[in-house]
Amino acid sequence: MQFEKNLVLLRKRKNLSQEELAFAIGVTRQTIYTWEAGLNYPNIIMLKKLADVLSVSTDELLNGFEVNKLVKTFKDLSLTYIGKHNELIKYEELPNWFVRLKPGEEVCWALYDYNKHEFVRDYSYHIECMDYVKVHDLDGIEIEVKEYDSELNFKRLYNQYISVKDEGVAWIGEIENVNGKKTIKTYKDADFLKDWGIGGKFEYQTMKYSDASDYILDFCGKKQEVIKISYFDPDGTLDPNAAYFEVFLNKDLESLMWRRYTKTNLKEKKTGEVININNSTYDMDYYVITSRL
Numbered sequence: 001m002q003f004e005k006n007l008v009l010l011r012k013r014k015n016l017s018q019e020e021l022a023f024a025i026g027v028t029r030q031t032i033y034t035w036e037a038g039l040n041y042p043n044i045i046m047l048k049k050l051a052d053v054l055s056v057s058t059d060e061l062l063n064g065f066e067v068n069k070l071v072k073t074f075k076d077l078s079l080t081y082i083g084k085h086n087e088l089i090k091y092e093e094l095p096n097w098f099v100r101l102k103p104g105e106e107v108c109w110a111l112y113d114y115n116k117h118e119f120v121r122d123y124s125y126h127i128e129c130m131d132y133v134k135v136h137d138l139d140g141i142e143i144e145v146k147e148y149d150s151e152l153n154f155k156r157l158y159n160q161y162i163s164v165k166d167e168g169v170a171w172i173g174e175i176e177n178v179n180g181k182k183t184i185k186t187y188k189d190a191d192f193l194k195d196w197g198i199g200g201k202f203e204y205q206t207m208k209y210s211d212a213s214d215y216i217l218d219f220c221g222k223k224q225e226v227i228k229i230s231y232f233d234p235d236g237t238l239d240p241n242a243a244y245f246e247v248f249l250n251k252d253l254e255s256l257m258w259r260r261y262t263k264t265n266l267k268e269k270k271t272g273e274v275i276n277i278n279n280s281t282y283d284m285d286y287y288v289i290t291s292r293l
Contacts, residue, residue: 009152011032012153012154025050067126070109072120074289079248085227085228089208089227089253091229097145099128101129101169102141103132106126107291108126110288124149126146138163140162145159161174168204174186226248226256242262243263245259246258255290261284
């Protein structure tokens, strides 16, 4: 990806206009425009100033930052079953967000929808663990979520708050600017629980998995041993088994990728990758690929 595209993406990620970025580094708006249009390029001093204001390294500014290193499409992915995994898996990442719940941890990942015999990148996310917090009477940790569209244009920023206990994890709050107002929701709000509870209720989701399996993952010619864990999710419904997730971890128990299946009838299938579990048919909706793969 070229410098000019990186500059646009990083400026939007910071929610800066061309005028605001120009003022921050001491140039004119026209100068920023020429850089973003590829008509001119900054010298090394201006490059360093840009990187400082945009909170990245000069290498990331020139060569791309993590979210734009996620592939745009793929079709070369296969999994070969080895056998049952003999040890209990203690999953230390936030389910479906793929970040370890410790300040300073971060990850990028993207959703891939099936289209014309390949999987195409849709929305992408940069997730970062910030600091410890308290929401009502619960201790938790804050994560910052940056969302990008399929072309990696910055779309929105919001923060979520997670409680971690021996029994697992639970979402306990969210803050987002909506129409210019900071909107705060917590686990005491029904509309928050509809999106982030389990079956609309405040419950903790386990992070321990005994039924795991070993596989060989081949992605775009790169092979490695992985561990699969799986679980059901209500997916915003009252059916606890509405969606089925398979998560594939490396030896450090970091998520590399996962895929989601939802209950369906064969007339509604999306990808054609159909599995049967407990007499129900599930069709694969999409893959998620993380920046670790």
